[in-house]
Amino acid sequence: MRYLLVLIFCLNSFALDINGRLSIKEGETSWLEGDIKEVELLVWPLADANIEDVKNAIENKDFCEYFFIGKVKKVVFSKNNPEALEIHADATLKKAFSERKLLIWSYLALNIPIDTSSIKTVADNQKIQEFITLSVERASATHNSLFIMLGLGLLLILLVGFYIRFRRGNKVHENNQDWKKIVLAAESRDEVEYIYANKDEVVKFFGGENPSLLELFKRINTHQYKKEWNEDELEDIRFVLDEIKESLQ
Incomplete structure (x- = not known):
């Protein structure tokens, strides 16, 4: 157990020297919530990383809370820096965040800081408005449904009450008819x-x-x-x- 703690401590200490940078390819900087962009994730130094392990750890998974990485197109070591790992993938912005926010990618026992300063995320106000409108409509529909259910329940109670009174009236009437027949006979x-x-x-x-x-x-x-x-x-x-x-x- 002691050796495991030492190993984790060493890995995290090592992670302090590992950095990452996420950028949008083709020179774009603005990213609207819900949009899919082709991104490049550069992590260094990570010379001993297993390419397949990295791909499996990131593909079709949430990334740093704010992104979802879809198809990973390429994982290679950089030609300019053999210790830097380049990851090319399609990513979706799940929600906008502050440009100053520090993002952390947890990979194995490493917590790697990811620089996103080149990206400006934009909240989709239209989607927020649609969400609010939909929520109001659902609340209104629920409210109306509640009144309809209460109305139907009240109607059912009234119908049951009328039925019971009708049956009692018929029973009394039938009993009256029986006694009339009995007395006459x-x-x-x-x-x-x-x-x-x-x-x-x-x-x-x-x-x-x-x-x-x-x-x-x-x-x-x-x-x-x-x-x-x-x-x-x-x-x-x-x-x-x-x-x-x-x-x-």
Whole structure:
């Protein structure tokens, strides 16, 4: 571990003497955000560098935070200086930066300062405006979508409420129709006693107690505990029941 730390320290100390310079080929100096330029990266002294390793370390990767290096066209040692490594590649400016900003390229264990003083980066205000406009439009669309969702949710709640009320109304109506049929069809002792056993619901069906109902329940209660009903007892109940049937017709 101690030897590894010493090695890293030595490499970083060595890197203090290594410099780099990034420039646009064909004499251009201005670089707009998002544009692709052919660049030359010159690094020296780097005489022992492996060309393939350097290419793999830089191609199709971000470079110094502000650039993206695409296709690397050539990696060679300079004819004028055998210790200087020339890298020719296509690069994209990801975002503009201050001309005084010091850029560092981390290669292996080396932190190499890169001089970009010959390049003037320019922020693309149109793209920024488009981004702001798009953000506002997205926010507006999200806001509108939220209102639409709330509206649909409220509509769904109302529809469910109406459906429940409709079903309850139909159920009450169906129950009313059932009790009407039951009362109109009642003739036997079992049918009459069934009405008495459900007198609370029958009262609701008639909208409350009335003299005829009270009299019917009274007469049924008088005879219901007898083992058998004779015809006179059954007729006594039918007399009041017939009055109730007439009111339903």
